[in-house]
Amino acid sequence: MNNIIGLIFISIGLLFDFFGCLGLVRLPDVYNRLQAATKSVTLGTCSILLGTFIITGFNAAGLKSLLCILFLLLTAPVAAHAVARGAHRAGIKLCEGSVVDKYAEDKEGEI
């Protein structure tokens, strides 16, 4: 029973990973790619690690996978935010169909 529940979690995580990477290839802009890829790939990898914990139980590998879930949920948004901020400050343009750019308005207001 534990094996079946863990394999269901692992398959959900694999689907999220694959669609995140498809968004990384198909979308037109740096910010869109970041938005699509980081969230779904983080969720998918956390689901795979949760499935690993359910299958192996309270083992050395299971507790390490729980620790890894906590670490990924803490660090992946920080890394994504740093990359987005660096890209915007380096002067990379948004794609042509984009409507609003609040960060540039804030920077104009500061100066």
Place this chain on the structure above:
Amino acid sequence: MKIIKWLIGTVILAVIIITILVRPFAFLFYPDLPFMGFLARGIYILVLACALCLYRILRGPTGADRIVALDIFGIMIVGFCALLTISTGRMWYMEIGIAWALQSFISTLALSKYLEGKDFDE
């Protein structure tokens, strides 16, 4: 012209997906698969996703695309280590996953600071 491109892309994707699901050439590489069949297909799907990331690293128009793809690649390798932990039964693959997550986070922060064009003090 666009229709021909779409058709070629659809045929390539269909061939890859059929290769993953049916595995017609698996007996050439693995005469006796050591793990369950479902986990073997899962590892193939993760390898396909990593190939998409490598495509974005090769053909990113700017440097930020490459950094994003490298970050995603690093997160996905942790999941790969988890799948290897289940399929082979060796516990030390998970330690490789934790170490890889730490290294990927630090390197992404350093690369974003380099992209911003400032020192590490700020």
